[in-house]
Amino acid sequence: xxxxxxxxxxxxxxxxxxxxxxxxxxxxxxxxxxxxxxxxxxxxxxxxxxxxxxxxxxxxxxxxxxxxxxxxxxxxxxxxxxxxxxxxxxxxxxxxxxxxxxxxxxxxxxxxxxxxxxxxxxxxxxxxxxxxxxxxxxxxxxxxxxxxxxxxxxxxxxxxxxxxxxxxxxxxxxxxxxxxxxxxxxxxxxxxxxxxxxxxxxxxxxxxxxxxxxxxxxxxxxxxxxxxxxxxxxxxxxxxxxxxxxxxxxxxxxxxxx
Amino acid sequence: xxxxxxxxxxxxxxxxxxxxxxxxxxxxxxxxxxxxxxxxxxxxxxxxxxxxxxxxxxxxxxxxxxxxxxxxxxxxxxxxxxxxxxxxxxxxxxxxxxxxxxxxxxxxxxxxxxxxxxxxxxxxxxxxxxxxxxxxxxxxxxxxxxxxxxxxxxxxxxxxxxxxxxxxxxxxxxxxxxxxxxxxxxxxxxxxxxxxxxxxxxxxxxxxxxxxxxxxxxxxxxxxxxxxxxxxxxxxxxxxxxxxxxxxxxxxxxxxxx
DNA sequence: CGCCTAATTGATTAGAATCAAGCTTTGTGG
DNA sequence: CCACAAAGCTTGATTCTAATCAATTAGGCG
Numbered sequence: 001x002x003x004x005x006x007x008x009x010x011x012x013x014x015x016x017x018x019x020x021x022x023x024x025x026x027x028x029x030x031x032x033x034x035x036x037x038x039x040x041x042x043x044x045x046x047x048x049x050x051x052x053x054x055x056x057x058x059x060x061x062x063x064x065x066x067x068x069x070x071x072x073x074x075x076x077x078x079x080x081x082x083x084x085x086x087x088x089x090x091x092x093x094x095x096x097x098x099x100x101x102x103x104x105x106x107x108x109x110x111x112x113x114x115x116x117x118x119x120x121x122x123x124x125x126x127x128x129x130x131x132x133x134x135x136x137x138x139x140x141x142x143x144x145x146x147x148x149x150x151x152x153x154x155x156x157x158x159x160x161x162x163x164x165x166x167x168x169x170x171x172x173x174x175x176x177x178x179x180x181x182x183x184x185x186x187x188x189x190x191x192x193x194x195x196x197x198x199x200x201x202x203x204x205x206x207x208x209x210x211x212x213x214x215x216x217x218x219x220x221x222x223x224x225x226x227x228x229x230x231x232x233x234x235x236x237x238x239x240x241x242x243x244x245x246x247x248x249x250x251x252x253x254x255x256x257x258x
Numbered sequence: 259x260x261x262x263x264x265x266x267x268x269x270x271x272x273x274x275x276x277x278x279x280x281x282x283x284x285x286x287x288x289x290x291x292x293x294x295x296x297x298x299x300x301x302x303x304x305x306x307x308x309x310x311x312x313x314x315x316x317x318x319x320x321x322x323x324x325x326x327x328x329x330x331x332x333x334x335x336x337x338x339x340x341x342x343x344x345x346x347x348x349x350x351x352x353x354x355x356x357x358x359x360x361x362x363x364x365x366x367x368x369x370x371x372x373x374x375x376x377x378x379x380x381x382x383x384x385x386x387x388x389x390x391x392x393x394x395x396x397x398x399x400x401x402x403x404x405x406x407x408x409x410x411x412x413x414x415x416x417x418x419x420x421x422x423x424x425x426x427x428x429x430x431x432x433x434x435x436x437x438x439x440x441x442x443x444x445x446x447x448x449x450x451x452x453x454x455x456x457x458x459x460x461x462x463x464x465x466x467x468x469x470x471x472x473x474x475x476x477x478x479x480x481x482x483x484x485x486x487x488x489x490x491x492x493x494x495x496x497x498x499x500x501x502x503x504x505x506x507x508x509x510x511x512x513x514x515x516x
Numbered sequence: 517c518g519c520c521t522a523a524t525t526g527a528t529t530a531g532a533a534t535c536a537a538g539c540t541t542t543g544t545g546g
Numbered sequence: 547c548c549a550c551a552a553a554g555c556t557t558g559a560t561t562c563t564a565a566t567c568a569a570t571t572a573g574g575c576g
Binding site: 196 | 556
């Protein structure tokens with residue numbers, strides 16, 4: 001079970017997941033609220049695309065906040081860097097997801113945003129968004145919802161992770177990934193894992209050896225299958241039951257946000 | 259060191275911290291953006307005050323979202339309740355702080371909000387807020403900032419807590435509390451602790467015995483002093499250094515948000 | 517007064533970190 | 547083209563932190 005992931009991350013110059021506009025949070029707002037074409041056109045005109053390579057920064061902590069970003073394909077991470085250079089990953093951003101929102105708070109981005117693999121990123125100027133929101137209350141409400149959701153869905157996961165065993169952390173994280181990949185149209189049980197074990201461990205607060213061991217344990221239990229560049233969930237229900245059987249067992253609320 | 263907190267919570271019918279409008283996030287927006295008096299008056303008219311007793315619910319998970327809330331005095335908690343009735347505290351809400359914002363996402367409150375002690379809560383109808391925001395772009399931006407801050411400041415703490423030792427978790431949490439109490443005008447080194455050890459442990463993902471032990475350990479090291487209904491931070495700098503010395507040591511970004 | 521909740525303290529145990537090698541793949545340079 | 551270095555992943559042995567189990571104390575309230 002070693003052949004699976006080795007080196008995959010460094011060699012693949014193909015992003016692990018692609019994304020068409022149908023998964024974009026903003027696109028959803030457009031459709032739902034029937035934004036006038038003029039506004040939409042304007043928004044499109046003010047949108048720029050970037051192509052960061054693996055390890056490249058989209059922005060750095062402290063940079064002046066000007067835009068929010070949507071992952072078109074690939075994967076990014078937000079990380080906090082300590083005074084001594086140690087970094088802590090606070091979020092992974094999957095195709096279709098928005099990031100950089102927290103810069104609204106005080107005008108600076110609070111985290112570094114780094115490409116986990118070669119990616120394609122859509123940049124949207126916040127001034128444009130705000131202006132549209134001013135002209136259209138539905139958009140305003142829509143953006144509130146996006147912000148609230150984008151931040152909250154992550155928060156709910158983090159809330160749980162503090163109290164759980166290493167195995168439960170990993171299972172809930174996989175389940176969370178599954179939901180999120182499904183949202184952008186990917187198969188919910190065939191997850192790309194473009195990030196390294198070290199990155200996963202960093203994010204979940206586990207040693208990377210523990211991540212490896214638990215992946216192995218779950219595979220031995222026939223609940224998952226490690227694949228070339230990702231992981232296949234063979235029985236999501238059973239996985240979840242295993243995670244919530246012994247410990248705290250908080251319901252996933254993310255799933256109720258249909 | 260036992261005499262300190264015993265029974266204090268159940269007996270005190272005096273909230274642990276009071277709050278005048280000067281600490282309110284909304285008040286801050288008003289002042290900063292010089293909201294027209296008419297709007298302010300209208301906002302005041304549509305504001306109701308509640309007086310939940312210890313253990314009483316302000317709202318329950320799944321209730322229809324209609325208002326956001328500001329703690330005037332006392333303390334509340336947001337909690338997720340699992341299918342088997344187990345609860346996980348996801349946030350404490352201190353005087354001056356807003357909660358209930360996450361209800362924006364899908365129109366229902368995602369968590370239960372419960373008074374940790376007898377409290378006084380200000381309810382503000384979201385429809386009113388949104389209407390004001392529609393009339394005033396500065397308010398819109400202000401509300402975005404409040405939302406972003408309210409959610410993000412908590413998120414930053416939670417992000418750290420996943421990776422840290424029990425002692426570091428508690429120290430960072432105390433430091434976070436200190437910042438937040440200071441914002442509403444309380445002394446930054448004389449913290450009320452109206453919640454029980456069990457609640458603290460639940461929130462931080464620790465056994466309540468561990469909370470007790472670490473409080474004791476820090477007191478023995480002369481870094482804190484347990485008081486009648488709270489805790490005194492005797493050397494905040496040294497405390498922080500102790501928390502960040504060995505482990506990951508991520509900078510507190512909250513403090514940079516002046 | 518006696519029950520209940522909260523806090524504390526001690527003894528034991530389990531889970532995950534740490535330390536220490538290997539192994540594989542990829543990329544580089546002679 | 548091959549040797550070698552660097553990353554990433556896996557596995558095993560050991561250590562240590564914090565959970566669990568168990569018992570005691572102290573107030574508050576009926």
